[in-house]
Every structure is written in C-alpha cells, then in structure tokens.
Amino acid sequence: MAVDRKQDIIEAATKSFSLFGYKATTMDQVAKLANVGKGTIYTFFKNKEELFDEIIQTLIAEMREAAEKAIDPSLTFHENVHRALFEILQFRRRHQLTIKLFQEGKEMGTPAVLDVMAMMEEAVLSFIKEKVLLAVQAGKIKPCNPEVTAFVMFKLYISLIFDWEQRGAPLSEEEISRLFELYLFEGLST
Amino acid sequence: MAVDRKQDIIEAATKSFSLFGYKATTMDQVAKLANVGKGTIYTFFKNKEELFDEIIQTLIAEMREAAEKAIDPSLTFHENVHRALFEILQFRRRHQLTIKLFQEGKEMGTPAVLDVMAMMEEAVLSFIKEKVLLAVQAGKIKPCNPEVTAFVMFKLYISLIFDWEQRGAPLSEEEISRLFELYLFEGLST
DNA sequence: AAAATGACCAGTTGAATAAAACAGTCATTA
DNA sequence: TAATGACTGTTTTATTCAACTGGTCATTTT
Numbered sequence A, B: 001m002a003v004d005r006k007q008d009i010i011e012a013a014t015k016s017f018s019l020f021g022y023k024a025t026t027m028d029q030v031a032k033l034a035n036v037g038k039g040t041i042y043t044f045f046k047n048k049e050e051l052f053d054e055i056i057q058t059l060i061a062e063m064r065e066a067a068e069k070a071i072d073p074s075l076t077f078h079e080n081v082h083r084a085l086f087e088i089l090q091f092r093r094r095h096q097l098t099i100k101l102f103q104e105g106k107e108m109g110t111p112a113v114l115d116v117m118a119m120m121e122e123a124v125l126s127f128i129k130e131k132v133l134l135a136v137q138a139g140k141i142k143p144c145n146p147e148v149t150a151f152v153m154f155k156l157y158i159s160l161i162f163d164w165e166q167r168g169a170p171l172s173e174e175e176i177s178r179l180f181e182l183y184l185f186e187g188l189s190t
Numbered sequence C: 001a002a003a004a005t006g007a008c009c010a011g012t013t014g015a016a017t018a019a020a021a022c023a024g025t026c027a028t029t030a
Numbered sequence D: 001t002a003a004t005g006a007c008t009g010t011t012t013t014a015t016t017c018a019a020c021t022g023g024t025c026a027t028t029t030t
Helices: A005-020 A027-033 A038-044 A048-070 A075-092 A096-107 A111-137 A146-165 A173-186 B006-018 B026-033 B038-044 B048-070 B076-096 B096-107 B113-136 B146-167 B173-186
Strands: none
Touching: A005 A027, A005 A038, A005 A048, A005 A096, A005 B038, A027 A038, A048 A075, A048 A096, A048 A111, A075 A096, A075 A111, A075 A173, A096 A111, A111 A146, A111 B038, A146 A173, A146 B146, A173 B076, A173 B146, A173 B173, B006 B026, B006 B038, B006 B048, B026 B038, B038 B146, B048 B076, B048 B096, B048 B113, B076 B096, B076 B113, B076 B146, B076 B173, B096 B113, B146 B173
16 A cells, blocks of 8 residues: 555644644644654654645645636626635635634734734735736726735725624625725725 | 822823733722822722723723814815824824733733723724714715725724734825725726 | 654643732721 | 721732653664
8 A cells, every 4th residue: 555654744734733723733643643653754844834834835725726716707807806805715714724723823823823824814915916917907997006905905805704793793795795896996986 | 289089090090001001000009109098999980990991981082082183174075084094093103001002902812901992993983984974965975884884994094004014114194095095985996 | 775763852831839919898097 | 978008819920840842863664
C-alpha cells in the first residue's frame, strides 16, 4: 500500500486544526493521527506554523476558485461582485476550519491565527481589486481607486452580513444584494 | 467654601476612568481623589457601574452637541453627514476617556465597558438615523430604510478612518469626504 | 545511504493555592 | 441627618511547580 506521508500529515493536521484550533493542536497529536513519527513532520515542514500556512494556502486557493465559479459573465458587474463576496462569506461559514480559526482569533488572539486571517482577508481584497480594475477598464463603473473600492465593498459586506445580524434579524441574500446595489452603485442622491 | 460632593465624585471618577480605565479604577481611589468617604459615593450612586453610566451619559450628550454644531444648513446633506460623523470620530480621538475605554474594551473586554461602548454607538446611530429620516422626507435623498442607512454610513466611516489607517497612509478629511460622496451618494454606476 | 523515528531537552503553560485587593455595607461619628 | 471608614465576603492577582509542548538529533529501519 502506497503512502503519501506528506499528504497524511496535511490531512491529519487539517482535521485537528478544524476540530481543536491551532493552539490546542499538538505536533504529537498530528503525528499520531497521521501514523507518522513526530520527526517525520519536520522533514516536510520547518515548523508548526509552516504546516499551518501550507494548509491555509490551499484553503485560500479553494476559496478563490469558489468565488470565481460564482461569477457569471452574463450578469451585471454589481451582481457578480455580490455573488462572489456572498460565496466567499458562505465558504467561511461552511468550512469548519475557518469557523474554528475565526473563533480562536477573536477569543484568544493567537498570533499565528491572526496572521493567517490577515492573509485570507488580503487574498479576498486582492481578488475583488482585480475584478474592480477590469470593470473600470471596461467602463462598467466609474473610474476609482481599485484598492479603496475593493476595501469598501468588502467592509460593507462584512457589515451587512455579520455586524447587522447582531442587531436583529439577519438580512436575506436578496436584501443584501439590493442594499449593495443601492448604496454602492446607484447612490443615495436624488 | 461650598462643596458639591456629587460633582466632586463625578469629576474624580472621570479623571480616574480616563487615566486608568474602568477596571483599574477603584472606589477607594475615587473617594480619595474626591476628598470624600467611600460610603458617600454610595449615597449618590447605587454602585460603580451606575457612576460610570452617568459619566458616559454626559459624554454622549456632549458628543451629540458637538455633532449638531458641526452641521451647517447651508451645506448639502452629504457634506453635513460627513461633517457630523467626522466630528464624532474626532471627538473620540480628543477625549482621553473614550480613547482609554476603547482600548480597554478591545484589549480586556471588560463587560461594563463593552456595554457602554454599545450605548455610545447606539447614540451615534440614532443621531444619524434622525438626520437621514429628515433628508428622505425633504426629498434630499432617495427613499431608504433610515436605520440601515445610518448603520451603513457609520460603518463606512469607521472603515475609511480606522480600518484603512491600519493598511497604510491614513486618508485626509477631504479624501474621506470625497470617497463618502462617491460611494454612498453618487454611486459607482456609469 | 536515505528516510523515519521517538526519547529527550529547554522553554512554556496552566493548575493549585496563598495573598492582596476589591465593591459594597453598616455601625459609629460629627 | 449626612458622612464616614473599618469590616466582610468575594474576586483578582501573584507565586509556584509539575506537566506539557515544539523542535532536535542520535539511533533504528528500510
């Protein structure tokens, strides 16, 4: 039976990080779960954080792919931005690993986790920035700083989905899409 | 020499909360600072939290007043919203008490502080909501849910001022005003 | 020879507990 | 009658030390 020790380690670590978080996952535990001597882990990864980072890079790639898939060229730009952002935030809700890490970052402030969360946010911003740049070049939206625009879109989404939810009834996907359109695309001016 | 013991207590407590935060301020300390026996404090305030709340209510009233003053009827609605929000956030930066509390809330999560911060946010949202409602009725902006609109405006401001600042160069007041106008009033649509 | 291993080490953590500080009370004082 | 500060039960903080953890490396397995 062929074994890919590196893959075993990654799978074991992913499972453990998802279940217990970063800090509460020990390298002994990962070794045992992966049926591997602890030293073996260190032949593939320099340390715990690098193992963690590699797992997150994979997760980010999957997230990007999911967002890309949500885009439909036959729809308007604003609908697509909505679909992509909504998909990314749903992705976060679906994956135990991101849920656990989000929680650990907020409750315990584990530095390695905060680092990784910043990387994930950066990846999302970079993704949207790319789309905004294309839309500006195609004349689909007004000229604007793509970096600030991506940032504002993302923050508005986080606010509408997560922050608003803490003040009462959560908004439906349709409502969020509509508000997104109203505030950022149509504008409030009469 | 006439003495207003209640006022002395409030001033002493304000000073101490500003200097050391809520948790690190002891009632013994406040009593000593106010030149008052500890028991005297409890003839005016039921407990530490109520003393704290009374101080915050005053602060909120001052904040509202400052925001109201920033409004100039001869300017456009969006300029006034900008001026009011900017003034409120500057107010936060100017007052040692809010700075200290903001820090304590984030770093230590003291429940009484989080409560009070929520009250302050609520006051700001209520203020903006009021202005939005008037603007809608006057036909100065499109019909919209005033609660959600106030929420979005506030969150956008926090993002542009505090969150963006952590990613590089802070935006100037003019830039913030311009971005506010672009995103929320004009919209990105071509 | 190369890859895998787990006993081992230095540094860190967290449980246990002792000591100090605290918010709030109330019998005494002015 | 209003003010007080010594007092109390509880919470917070400081200290200790045994258990644990990430990472290494001499030894074993392939």
